[in-house]
Amino acid sequence: MTEIKGFTSRIVHHDRLQGFADGPVHAPIYNSVPFAYATTAELVAVFQGRASGHAYARQSTPTTDSLQSLISAAEHGIGTLVFATGMAAISGTLLALMQRGDHLIASRFLFGNTHSLLATLANFGIEVTLVDATDCANVSAARQANTRLVFVETIANPGTQIASLDEIGQWCTQHKLLFIVDNTITSPYLFNPKNVQAGLIVNSLSKYFGGHGTVLGGAITDTGQYDWTDYPNIFPAYRQGDAHKWGLTQIKKKALRDMGGTLSSDGAYQLAVGAETIALRMDRACANATALAILLERNDKVEAVYYPGLASHPQHAKAQRWFRSFGAILSFDLKAPYDCAALLDDMALVINATHLGDNRTLALPMASTIFFEMGADKRAALGIGDRMIRCSVGIEDTEDLISCFAEALARLSPKVDANSQ
Template sequence: MKKNGFTTTILHSDRRLDVEHGAVHKPMHPSSEYAYAQSRELAAVFQGKAGFTYARQGTPTTAALEAKVTAMEDGVATVSFATGMAALAAIFTTLLRRGDHLLCSQHIFGNTNSLLGTLQELGVEVTLVDATDARNVAAAVQGNTRMVFTETIANPGTQVADLMGIGQLCRQSGLVYVIDNTLTSPWLFKGRDAGAALVMNSLSKYIGGHGHALGGTVTDTGLFDWQGHPNIFEAYRKGPSTSWGLTQIKKKGLRDMGGTLAAEPAHRIAVGAETLALRMDRACANALALARHLQGHPGIARVHYPGLPGHAQHERAGQLFRGRYGALMGIELAEGIDCFDFLDRLSVVVLATHLGDTRTLALPAAHTIYHEMGPARRAQMGIADSLIRVSVGIEDEADLIADFDAALQACPPASKAGS
């Protein structure tokens, strides 16, 4: 049978799982416990047979969503969490131990950077490297290195990691390769194509798409043989070794830590996921048009966006991401323009700390989501004090451009304001 395309597969995913009463969407299952007519069957589910026992470990609703994400990523299985950060925390805390070494891109989300600090306090050694070149990663590998982690496109500097080169290095070195696919989504990029062992998606962003539900997932691509990873507990060394890692993440990271995705947000995200490709294409097109327009504007000092030919990883992004460049950008205002004054003059754009919404969102990055890092760490990441992060939505292109033009006209650079 011919394999359906991306959107067709997601649209019809639920009904092909034999949904109750012929519904086309898997309904919400809010029950916290699941009963069985026979006690032996209940015991069998606890011991590994497919089924549901207690909602902390998943429900039929989350299972249907996980099936969608697995299909999106061409993976073998997925575990869902209440947030993307819960998903990342589960990966790091269940697969790494005291004395292990984690290699991580230096261009990472602020909360992820904070989580790395917690890992260091727990005895995990962390080294930050410029992941835009796999040679930097290779040079930092140590005898105790267990894992390499990077985002696809950095937030908000938009650096694009050397995803394929790092994947080759991890295969050769037997390292667990983890990719955060949030900024690209499985529509633009699949971690499996780069050889990732695990792919994390923040469902709160492009997959859900509407800014009204939190969630995160970890997908196992099936490419990593966990027999070579020393930190798998004996209890989970059963069945095919390619499933051991995700089993441990589910048992130790979800069951034990309790970062469970509830049925209602899971349902909302699953419905939102049906239009991922359509929304993503529109947002990417808007972002490219806006970036090109702002690049030559006298009120803008610099635009950080992979779709611009001057971007250091422009060619790489075009090759990796379906000829698209994502929907997030960073803009640095010209000298003399106050970032707060500029932002307050935007009317279509929403001032909010989120991304991947249908609406265009903006915030002053150094003063908000990266404030806790301090000036030295921000400088290392290339985050200027005037940098504004813009998550471009699906509004009409002309309205977005007009909104930015009007705000810039009301905040002329210092040289023009005094002339």
Template sequence: MDKNGFTTTIVHSDRRASVEHGAIHKPMHPSSEYAFADARELAAVFQGKAGFTYARQGTPTTTALELKVTQMEGGTATVSFATGMAALAAIFFTLLKAGDHLISSKHIFGNTNSLLGTLAGLGVQVTLVDATDARNLEQAWRPETRMVFTEALANPGTQIADLAAIGEWCKSKGLVYVVDSTLVTPLLCQAKNVGASLVMNSLSKHIGGHGNALGGSVTDTGLYDWSAYPNIAEPYRKGNPTSWGLTQIKKKGLRDMGGTLSSEAAHRLATGAETLSLRMHRICENALALAQALSQHPKVARVHYPGLPDHPQHERARQLFGGLYGGLMGIELIDDLDVFEFLNRLRVLALATHLGDNRTLVLPMAHTIYYEMGPETRALMGISDNFLRVSIGIEDIQDLIGDFEQALV
């Protein structure tokens, strides 16, 4: 970020980068290819000079969005992808190889868990640990360990990893430290401040915020020495080593794998990012008030929300996130309440699978995202049949509380 505040920097990011014709927003560039008047210039761009050749590897519109995300995260550079999952896949598949070892938090999104299973099937060793205590990583370490991955705020259980301690441990071991910051956003916590090497954001969520575009990003914080990482291919060991890791992620993830973000989606996400701070403050305010109300309701067995004093990592959340606690909560209804009947009585909340939207969304986890895992795995992960994931929106708080009250009969 520059000397201005968070929102001021993002709102004026395009304009300060000299947008064509004095426009306030970077326009959409839908062209698939980019022509050159000079053949030497064309060759230079293919060989690493900044520029555009084919939209699979980026456009002026995606580049403008990447600049905003880099500014938010306080990083050195960002690469955007079609989705958050494409961004994670690019990190894992471009930086790890068969025989390498990855340590991951066990408190992760169901689809990310599935991705790690695919990675293991290709020969990468994966160990899942309880990352709320950094000492568990030491026990899992091996000489082949290359990377550590965790979500800053776990989806859906709301566990908070021992982020700063993990960062210190990864630094001592020379490991790449990857943090998924989707649910806290750089507004609540810049992952650079806890020692992250790479930060992944699902831009589809809070940063875009409006549920109208998919996207993901990987930001290099500038903290990791890529010259010491054994898996950087020779063609990318050129120039300043701080760019090597992200260059390989971009070349392999976009050029080879094709996980490209469209200019239209990038434009929508960049516009949505301008109001991130305004929306997140309202969302966090709503979430805390709703969590406090539901924690007292006789038909709610438990509320998982970092803003509540009984949350296991409440104090850690308070210190890391600056007094805001995010917009995700897990709600466990009492056993004799039919979860489907309850959901069908809701009138304000939307029954939808998404997070970080302006609208409050609710999903029964055992019957949807975690269904394929089976009851035994769900039990190990603490996902009961009456566990609801709720992503809080910007509605009037009394309407949200009232909707729960009328449905909890």
């Protein structure tokens, strides 16, 4: 058979080439919780990891296995585990791999719920240092004797800062530290973290993999770049056989089997179908985001625009070098005294909702929603002001989207402070 090289070609033909009985084009939905074996010896071999198979649906089904294989192909990984949500993937992985007294370094420019999770880890006795990861020197300066891993996002949400991915990857390799990269905002279509020595890749499948805002899911992919014999926290029971599998084996046993953040077969099916159009959707959404960023940057009611596709972005050159395109997430600050709610409520084509990677353009004010619990001081340290709006740009017709924003901005009037009257 001719080798399938293209990104979309590999995804749309993935399921039918898996060898399912009767030749379905899509992987069947296996809703069974238990799996039976002809002999006790076969069941024991599966439980002990000496034979492939499914012990219980909390850990895997043929449907979730098929999705895992698809994601591994997209990310050029050696294996993947899927979870009920992206946060389940992150939390399960960190809790499975880290112990009390360990230390991790993370970018301070992270999704709000990831920030919250890291604070929870600190309550469990795991040290966390947040740094400006746009400069690898800050990561290096935070290293301690008990440092186990470094965690960053590709393009930060909502400020769109870009970590020094290649330098951090090289530094982690030099010091035998695990490098975890959250690829959600870029997706494997725009960027492959394996190229910067990432050992594990996170994807919130709810976003660009699914694309339609209908299903939650998350994934952890092992790139094969990290030598798990160097990781001190692998339990003796999992230090058997191929060392490349040690990390995912421990995460599967501890995060899926023990913690139970399981993706259903129905969810896996929906995500696999949604994934078929990642490239088409991302091309359109990225083009729309670029056009919208240019419009906003030229508008006299906008103070600043945060989008890697603009030449004014501090990491624009890195984004050009690393990413196929600049992503579909942008944020902008309105000038005082213009009001975020007044603008958002006046745009019929833009949905007030918290989500990313949807086919529809979504927007919300950052300070009063996702980052509200953080408090004003911490928000300010992250560059999140009271007039910041984040947009997840969709696939609408470009002219309609641009007209919607342009007309709403033209109608926007200064907010009058009632106390001044």
